[in-house]
Amino acid sequence: MNDALLLELAELLGADRVLTDKATRAQRAVDTWPLRLVQRTVGAELPGPRCVVRPHSADEAAAALRVLHARGVPVVPYGGGSGVVGGAQPPADAVALDLGALDQILHIDEENLTVTAQAGVMLGKLEVWLGKKGYTTGHYPQSIDLAQVGGLVATRSAGQFSTKYGNIEDMLVGLAALLPDGTPVRLGPVPRWAAGPDLRGLWLGSEGAFGVITEVTLKIVPKPAARRLQAFALPNMRDGLMVIQGMLREGWRPAVVRLHDASEAERSYPGVTNEGEALLLLLSEGPNTYVIAESEAIAAIASAGGARPLGPGPVEKWLEHRNDVHLFDQLISMGIIVDTIEVAAGWDRIGEIYDRVTAQIRAEVPELLVISGHSSHSYPQGTNLYFIWAAQPPQDPAEMERVYWSVWNRVMETTLALGGSIVHHHGIGRLRAPWMARQLGTSFPLLAALKQTLDPRGLMNPGALVTDTGGREEA
């Protein structure tokens, strides 16, 4: 260690908190951004951070930030590394601030129904711990066993049961964070207040660009008494979307509402649907009489919308395999380009986005192997679309990005053209940053001003979230 910065950090925090070995740095060279993973598979070297600082307390994290800030060193907060948009890929000379050792569950408040945990606690671990006491957060993203609670707040996570329990912004009641210079701030917890703008909102989706979340307090709920599963076949995606819209419009909130297109239905639930049919998965939970009322009502709405009941089987299968991404990992290990792109829009345009995106990618991207889509997070105001696609890698690895962006560009541009949101819950990171200015429009300068105010030296996760390039040019 012949670097003055590393020596200072090691002296301050202890040498075991400052990791410089090649393997650790390589692990922190990217998160789960598929483009980078497949590039690495085919031989690309990803430059890791200058070092990985792994504090064991918020105080240690603050001390590290003070040093890094004083020296003007860029910092990338690194959580579970489950992000898929490059939010944790360090720029040159950056230090990774690894939150993984802030892994203590601090307090359950059974009277006010909250749990407080350090930012580095894995959500899966928290859920097991809560489950033994009869509680849950109701937050089950696919990354549940990979993601840390601080990262979930910083990226505006959405879980698979979001239609009932809400997204992470609906669950956060308090947090502690560090500003770029190490100054600690604490917000809430309060049930509700009208004391100015809710400053917790600054940290929801901050993606490490404003500071570092060190602790979160989340709502919990007693485990529901009853649950009922129902699946239906629909003639097509548009009919399925209308059925979901109808359920929400009437005021029902099934915890799980998933509509898979024919391609996904055939791939993941072979033999369940007929050719061309979409597959609707529904899960109701809560008090027993509530579940009865809701499941009967939504079944009636589905039937009236042309649905054919399939029983609980497909939902059971989904519950069992919902977080299994081994096929994805396999494809990446074979050097195949594979990724997910999720967007959102109002009911009036979501069907059009689905139709246009799938048709356009199939027609215009010759390397495409497959594209499919589903809706998995619905609101009375609209829903999301989650596209899964794979493409043949080009012979020349240098061509990889051209193929990759030819798909991304089309989805982003079509979504923007139709007035949708370029992201529902995967965040911006480095991948989507080029489209942020167009997504936010006249409000983008507000975001830039917040960044300037909270991180005037631009040291926190530079290159993520806030840039202003107006999209990517077609490669």
Place this chain on the structure above:
Amino acid sequence: MNDALLLELAELLGADRVLTDKATRAQRAVDTWPLRLVQRTVGAELPGPRCVVRPHSADEAAAALRVLHARGVPVVPYGGGSGVVGGAQPPADAVALDLGALDQILHIDEENLTVTAQAGVMLGKLEVWLGKKGYTTGHYPQSIDLAQVGGLVATRSAGQFSTKYGNIEDMLVGLAALLPDGTPVRLGPVPRWAAGPDLRGLWLGSEGAFGVITEVTLKIVPKPAARRLQAFALPNMRDGLMVIQGMLREGWRPAVVRLHDASEAERSYPGVTNEGEALLLLLSEGPNTYVIAESEAIAAIASAGGARPLGPGPVEKWLEHRNDVHLFDQLISMGIIVDTIEVAAGWDRIGEIYDRVTAQIRAEVPELLVISGHSSHSYPQGTNLYFIWAAQPPQDPAEMERVYWSVWNRVMETTLALGGSIVHHHGIGRLRAPWMARQLGTSFPLLAALKQTLDPRGLMNPGALVTDTGGREEA
């Protein structure tokens, strides 16, 4: 008009947009802050704004702001004037920007269930308009016929049906606003995104301190199919609070959940409860089978908690008289000090706040005539308390403020000491501003930084929301 500013504004916007007559200025000298109203009753002169600018479009509002900003003139956005914390009381030399002529309902989107209206539309008018089409916002604050939709967003309003429909932050899907220099910004509408911090949050609770909201898009819902009313008598407030907590804990969300203490029960529902009993009012609405399930379940929880059923009568009476404040107005016209103070806290401490506040005020404020309280906005994490009190005015009008603040100080200090929130939904304004730094603690500098960023010259509603005095000294 011999003032260069007034001449410039009149030339730019037309003389009819720039009101300088004494009556209009006097009307805009305060909102509905009871202290100022009673002071005026006993002879105080409240200085009005320098003039009232009343734009007829967002463009006119922007033009006015450009002039005022260039000249460094303080601006107080003035909505319906229904605020009760002095948020719209102009400081010396300020101009009132009256949003009342931005009164057009712009668009209903029946597919995405939203309505878009100019900021100055009265909520009551919007509800009547929506009602004819079969919709509602679900937002019914007591000020429904006095408040404008922009003001409701700017003050983080809560409605009487909030337990089901949420508060204004749960309803806002988009808005247009003007920065202090007149620059327009537009946010959303989107069903949900993860594109950085939700910048709509900056405007929820901004209280005119960051700029001027000119247009809002709110969620709407089809009018519910069914409704059921139930009232119960409880032995005391603490038992009633436990019953509410139990209902929410089990996952039920009655639209209306109100618990009135014995003093309010006797005053407003004479003969309904026995001496000392609290009165619980419940209203369930939604699809018919949902209403049946919920109303039966919550009745069972109430009975198990020691409640005595009273039928629907008291809830019917409440629905009929809920926005009637004539007694309040009468007392003020008699020169009696009367006010409301509402706070919030977790379930573990809300009973203690109720007990301490009522006992302390009764014991320590000799001028007190009455203090009562109710809980009207509940969450699984806690609830609010809404105190109503009146005090004998001192002989010497100059002593009015001493009596007034002797009550306020005690409620604020007790709430802060017990870790509650000094405000649930009435906002900060000028009344609560002295306690903001202590309420927000380490996060107060973040709010101050936002103010500095968005309004660097400090021209927007100076004196409201963001100050830093650490509370009020006992007079």
